Amino acid sequence: MLLFEKLYFIRSYFYMLIQATKKVLDFLKIKPEPPIDNNPLFSWHANLLTLERKKALVLVNDKNRYTIVLYGLTKKHLKNLDELIRESIRITFRKEGFQEDVIEQFIEHSPAISFTKTKDRTTVSRLNKSCETIYFLDDYLDRNSIAQPVLNMHASRFLVGHGKNHYIDPNRELFHDLTAFSGKAVVQTKAVQMKITLDVGQSDIWRRLVVPLNYTWEQLHQAIQISFKWEDIHLHQFHIPEQPARISADTSLSAYIPQHQSFMYIYDPGDNWEHRILVEDMIENYDNMFPVCLEGEGDTPPEDVGGEGGYAYLLEVLEDKHDPEHEHMKNWYEMQGDRTFDLEKVNLFLKSNFF
Incomplete structure (x- = not known):
């Protein structure tokens, strides 16, 4: 034998x-x-x-x-x-x-x-x-x-x-x-650590991700969607602040990082959810084939709420049980699914989606 x-x-x-x-x-x-x-x-x-x-x-x-x-x-x-x-x-x-x-x-x-x-x-x-x-x-x-x-x-x-x-x-x-x-570890690639902050008034909503540098911007889009519990049902775009040109979806992150340290990701031009992306660190030897969420805070607003102003109004109505719109808005909000940030679940979905 x-x-x-x-x-x-x-x-x-x-x-x-x-x-x-x-x-x-x-x-x-x-x-x-x-x-x-x-x-x-x-x-x-x-x-x-x-x-x-x-x-x-x-x-x-x-x-x-x-x-x-x-x-x-x-x-x-x-x-x-x-x-x-x-x-x-x-x-x-x-x-x-x-x-x-x-x-x-x-x-x-x-x-x-x-x-x-x-x-x-x-x-x-x-x-x-x-x-x-x-x-x-x-x-x-x-x-x-x-x-x-x-x-x-x-x-x-x-x-x-x-x-x-x-x-x-x-x-x-x-x-x-x-x-x-x-007979050895087969994955070892460069990666970027970034903090992604969703601008929503006084709310503190952010995620810290590590993403392989050979990923495309389309893959980063998917990672952001998962991390913030967005549903990927609207248009999106990346761009460098103060530069009008959009970043092509099939371009690799390495074409712009680390040359540039900050980016904007806009999801749903109607509601205009702006995410500020800040490059924090470069990792030379990353041993995963998928992104990882290190930490984060804050729960993401529901889709189609009307942007920052609509979300502020929703929270105001939900706080006031005497508001005539309270019951209707409460039922609508509950139908949008769980928006709570759960680090363990985010990483589970990131791994299952990319690996």
Whole structure:
């Protein structure tokens, strides 16, 4: 048994196995090699999709179901497809926050790529399910790049069926697989500590977050929504104070931080909830793949209350039991759900949303 495992490890070292559908093989104009018994961590199933009239190669890992998409492939890319696949994996893993030496260890462990036919119906069915998810994530498609790290990360955060009545989270499975493979902590990235204060009159409402620096501003938006219990049902924008230009959602935080130390986040232009973001500290070695809320104070106003003025009026009416609007406003407020700040719950939701 030990000899078999040793031989299995040695042989798996030499292959990144791509088990391709007929559509992929026809596009590549190659004949499949004979099937081989390969380590599932270094084995992928592949299909070809058309996204906005361009070819997209979708790879789904056999072990953890993590998805890698290469977008906009043409015939000219085929001669260096092997390197494009490796680079797409490398860029995506880097975006996940995995350590550089762990990424290279993974890539170098399977330097040769072998294309074979698909394995079986079950695996093809799982591949097709992952491909269906891609069609619903076009908002995250980078139309100017072959590598699609943001799209890959979102696609790999959907629960997928893995046997009868069993579901797995691909990005978590990948994290555990790389930890077992490398024998070390796989995440170590730069992060930023920031204090986010919601300007609401005399109320003291703020959260202190640590967020990976490779996150996009869209991901920071999601973290703020969770931390303040907003419902993400209105428009939002980020900008630098005294600079009119908005910050693009798909830009990374590192494009502006630490060069700039303060920002504005406005949620719901109608109610105009202004959040002041102050950069407090830079963290060189952050070992989480998700944001963390360190502390905070104050409960968030309900959605659609009418902004700062409407919220002040609501509190005034709720305080006065003799106000003719009291009962109506009380019932409305109770229907808005629990707005109480709960640090433990915030961190639970941050982790489940991002990891």
